Amino acid sequence: MSRQLTFNIFRFNPEDPNSEPHTDTFVLEETPSLTLFIALNKIREEQDPSLMFDFACRMAICGSCGMVVNGRPGLACKTLTTELPDEITLMPLPVFRLVGDLSVDTGTWFRQTNTKIESWIHDDQEFDPTAVEERMENDLANSIFELERCIECGCCVASCGTANMREDFVGAFALNRISRFIMDPRDKRKDPEYFEVVGTDQGIFGCMGLLACEDVCPRELPLQDQLGILRRKMAFVGLKNIFKPKEKGRQRRF
Amino acid sequence: MSSSVDTAIFVKPPTMVSAYLDWLQMLTGAGLILFMWSHMVLVASVNLGANVMNTIAHFFEATYMAQVGGPIIAATMLVHFVLAARKIPYTSEAQGVIWRHARMLHHTDTWLWLIQALTAMVILIMGSVHIWTVLTNLPITAAKSAARVQGGFWGVFYLILLPMVELHVGIGFYRIAVKWGFIKRSGRKKFHRFENIWTGVFILIGLITIIRLWTLPI
Numbered sequence: 001m002s003r004q005l006t007f008n009i010f011r012f013n014p015e016d017p018n019s020e021p022h023t024d025t026f027v028l029e030e031t032p033s034l035t036l037f038i039a040l041n042k043i044r045e046e047q048d049p050s051l052m053f054d055f056a057c058r059m060a061i062c063g064s065c066g067m068v069v070n071g072r073p074g075l076a077c078k079t080l081t082t083e084l085p086d087e088i089t090l091m092p093l094p095v096f097r098l099v100g101d102l103s104v105d106t107g108t109w110f111r112q113t114n115t116k117i118e119s120w121i122h123d124d125q126e127f128d129p130t131a132v133e134e135r136m137e138n139d140l141a142n143s144i145f146e147l148e149r150c151i152e153c154g155c156c157v158a159s160c161g162t163a164n165m166r167e168d169f170v171g172a173f174a175l176n177r178i179s180r181f182i183m184d185p186r187d188k189r190k191d192p193e194y195f196e197v198v199g200t201d202q203g204i205f206g207c208m209g210l211l212a213c214e215d216v217c218p219r220e221l222p223l224q225d226q227l228g229i230l231r232r233k234m235a236f237v238g239l240k241n242i243f244k245p246k247e248k249g250r251q252r253r254f
Numbered sequence: 255m256s257s258s259v260d261t262a263i264f265v266k267p268p269t270m271v272s273a274y275l276d277w278l279q280m281l282t283g284a285g286l287i288l289f290m291w292s293h294m295v296l297v298a299s300v301n302l303g304a305n306v307m308n309t310i311a312h313f314f315e316a317t318y319m320a321q322v323g324g325p326i327i328a329a330t331m332l333v334h335f336v337l338a339a340r341k342i343p344y345t346s347e348a349q350g351v352i353w354r355h356a357r358m359l360h361h362t363d364t365w366l367w368l369i370q371a372l373t374a375m376v377i378l379i380m381g382s383v384h385i386w387t388v389l390t391n392l393p394i395t396a397a398k399s400a401a402r403v404q405g406g407f408w409g410v411f412y413l414i415l416l417p418m419v420e421l422h423v424g425i426g427f428y429r430i431a432v433k434w435g436f437i438k439r440s441g442r443k444k445f446h447r448f449e450n451i452w453t454g455v456f457i458l459i460g461l462i463t464i465i466r467l468w469t470l471p472i
């Protein structure tokens with residue numbers, strides 16, 4: 001006999017002045033290979049057409065279906081109900097602006113954060129569209145790609161105690177992203193320039209090493225290792241600066 | 255023309271202060287860990303006999319290591335506290351956020367951080383009281399320590415302080431290892447288990463030591 005699943009789902013529509021935050025309960029029979037994404041669609045089709053949630057790719061690529069599943073941020077499309085108990089509680093991701101019910105606006109946050117850390121290749125050379133693309137060692141390309149697999153789902157940010165407490169903390173996502181540019185020889189930024197964007201208490205030195213990001217990332221990015229490498233790297237940039245003779249005209253203090 | 259107006263009020267120049275403070279936070283933490291381990295060895299020496307402890311204590315006082323080292327440790331603790339306290343949420347709103355967050359996430363490492371922040375407050379007060387009491391009552395002897403513990407008040411005092419310190423030290427040790435990347439993803443589980451056992455063993459040695467002091471004939 002298949003299980004009866006009970007879904008407790010957070011409901012609130014900030015646009016509607018009469019809406020109060022509460023949870024609604026829906027019961028659904030478990031079917032083979034049921035994911036939360038399919039379950040939510042069923043509930044919306046059969047029980048409550050007003051239920052709000054996001055999805056697009058339904059294959060863990062677009063990063064839009066992040067939500068808190070029984071306390072843990074994860075992707076609805078990647079979560080099979082067989083991994084969960086009979087009672088399933090779904091909440092929207094914290095930190096991000098709530099659109100309604102399970103839908104949050106991760107886009108604005110990621111855009112702002114990407115701007116803050118200057119998340120693009122910095123290169124002052126004129127782009128020549130006819131030139132042959134520069135070559136890169138395969139191993140290096142692979143290790144950059146490993147970090148590039150981030151789908152900006154926001155689970156790491158939502159699970160991070162620091163990000164929850166401090167609005168200006170850039171989160172594991174951004175620190176991983178900077179690591180990716182540090183590896184990339186096409187980015188001409190030097191260590192002090194990277195330091196300027198992440199060598200702060202809003203960046204790597206704000207991270208308290210709670211490692212929730214590492215434990216929830218649905219793409220299993222090596223966040224713990226990257227955060228460690230980045231902390232050491234930035235800490236040594238700071239240390240080197242103490243022993244460097246002061247350059248004239250440089251604005252850096254201390 | 256140069257003037258004495260501090261332009262940094264209006265345009266924040268890049269600074270490296272965050273990096274220095276993070277180094278200091280880690281190094282004071284690591285220094286205190288090393289001290290606490292040595293401290294445990296010194297105090298637990300009473301289990302080998304009151305004479306052993308007395309001899310060691312005498313050595314540290316005769317060389318003035320206790321008189322100089324004690325205040326240095328206290329100062330290190332103070333610096334460490336000021337640095338680490340930057341991470342503890344100060345407003346009741348943020349405290350509520352991290353509390354609800356930890357309850358929602360049921361994630362061990364997040365709870366461990368909360369334990370670290372809470373034990374820190376207890377250590378700040380009880381640790382200071384303990385340092386003051388010991389350093390203003392030199393020399394350290396097994397008989398005096400035993401008398402204190404047997405008085406009851408200090409016995410209970412140490413029974414509380416011991417697990418607080420060991421938890422804070424154990425978690426801090428683990429945290430430094432993962433934050434600074436000494437322990438990689440592949441080694442995290444194993445290191446965590448090692449750290450739990452290590453903390454357990456220290457609490458056990460501490461308990462045995464307190465019992466020994468409680469039963470030491472004076």
Ligand code: HEM
Nearest residue numbers: 208280283284286287290335338371374377378426427429
């Ligand atoms: C005076 C009272 C103390 C307070 C208020 C305090 C507070 C804290 C806090 C809040 C943290 C977390 C910092 C973070 O997540 O970055 C921390 C970390 C730590 N504490 Fe303490 N602590 C105190 C005393 C001690 C003592 C006595 C020791 C050692 C015997 C110690 C060892 C450590 C270590 C090793 C860390 C990890 C450092 C790091 O993450 O960089 N603390 N402390």
Ligand code: SF4
Nearest residue numbers: 150151153154156217
């Ligand atoms: S690092 Fe992982 S959890 Fe964070 S946004 Fe990227 S894919 Fe999502």
Ligand code: SF4
Nearest residue numbers: 160207208210211213
């Ligand atoms: S290690 Fe912890 S504090 Fe640092 S980014 Fe990850 S979840 Fe946040």
Ligand code: FES
Nearest residue numbers: 058062063065077
């Ligand atoms: S729907 Fe695209 S990641 Fe889940």
